[in-house]
Amino acid sequence: MPTPAKVKIVEVSPRDGLQNEKQFIPTDIKVELINRLSQAGFQNVEATSFVSPKWVPQMADGAEVMAAIQRKPGTIYSVLAPNMRGFDGALAAGADEVVIFGAASEAFSQKNINCSIAESIARFEPVAEAVKAAGLRLRGSISCALGCPYQGEVDPSAVVDVARRYLELGCDEIDVADTIGVGTPARVERVMKAVTEVVDPARVAGHFHDTYGQALANILASLQAGISIYHASVAGLGGCPYAKGATGNVATEDVLYMLHGMGIETGVDLDAVVDIGQWISGHLDRKAASRAGNALAARKAA
Template sequence: MKIQIVEVGPRDGLQNEKEMVSTSAKIQLIDKLAAAGLKRVEATSFVNPRWIPQLADAEEVLKGIKRQNEVTYSALVPNLRGMERARESGLTEVALFMSASETHNLKNINKSIEDTFPVLRQVAREALALGMRVRGYVSTVFGCPYEGNVPIDNSRRVTNELLEMGVFEVSLGDTIGVATPKQVREVMEKLVKDTASDRLAGHFHDTRGTGLANVLAALDTGIRTFDSSIGGLGGCPYAPGAAGNISTEDLVYMLNGMEYETGVDLNLLQDAGAFIQQELGRELPSKVLKAHLAAQSASSSHSNQEDGA
């Protein structure tokens, strides 16, 4: 059975980095991810650079990557200006985002949920008219840092609105990493009944160590598309020091071991993780990456001892 992985590290992961990452490193990372077999890569964001300075080089990054025909590169867009920049960069897919929580939406987008719909509807209409695919993100589906529990009717309403705008897929986000498998199964089962499992994706964070368990729970409900971030890049602004997105290496390792088809070469993926870890100069959360690098180090040490014998 095939599982689609949407790599969000270059956008959702890197946007949380305080130290500026060079344009060259971003380009190399995206190229390495594509070379590893990832067919869907969210490369950057066209949000106003004043909001996210780390991704101010979106045009340069997209100009510099070696685009592969079988890979879909996408970017997050908040409005028509962002949409125009995405079009000028030659993208064929864009992503819209909003929250299921009123307070989080106000903090994140500076608009109420009701006021956000017309803006996104306009962007979706323009993108579709240009022949672009449109993806939707719904944040705080499983919990909000300001409101706590988020009623499922909130998520249902926002998801349905996005689908009516013409998005082909809605990614349901555990933005602050509070979800547990029981909750994921209950929420996903209800939302799948509203639409169809192939129109939904899971976007889990590993803030409290339940990320992969939540993927398993979502798999049980028929979800077959998951977002993840190379090395576990990313963080939670509401939980300083906590892990962020689930790691692509960890996700692929688990899915491969369960005999799902991902189409991803784990060795090349680990090389991509090692590359960006070195660029950032700090250890990333991915457990599979840590094990891989530790094994490499032990092998190198053993080889050096033999050479010296």
């Protein structure tokens, strides 16, 4: 399959990147991060989540963040909302897209939310109906699509099964997420091939964690499978909770450097993203986990 000429990057740092930070990030910093990302040209920014602050205290200010951001016309501002209470918050906050999430691994589903995959997705039915009735976009994320911390291998047929259920719920976009970063190109190719037999490749996204250093190779394998939407996090923000000390989300700067080097259009200003990565890392008092970002920043400073 020919490599896509244009790719959409979903920037997930404000939500997936920051949610595991131990120290509470001030609301104005989150707002500035989202505003700077919008200005850098991202078509889609995952801004926050409307979940219980008991479980994700970092996202307790979701409504305040959404009220304060400067919205760029044409940009999709996504929020996670796993239940009706979350949906009500998302709707009131003016979200453009609601994200629901379920696992492709039965063991992960049971350990995390004490129910089966089928039960977890059935819980999303009222949310999906409400999202569609409100005229918003609906995105479904399939976690542990390439491996599970509890059961190990995940069969591609299990990923396809969740994708089918998401289609029935009316999802506009479906993310294939390597939550623990164990995927390798051959496995990614198999999973993407299986999923795109059921879902139009234009509606499938790759969400790869770089825990084992495979994320860029996995994106390349996905590009060759015709996938043109990828999730990334500026400065590689977002650790992997299942692998101590491991990196989590693939760094946006690295993804942009590779895609632009391949002549693939993203509409995103890499220089601006490098600056954002250095700025937010400085605020968090650590070095950015982006090789391209750090190399380009050092070249600028020389």
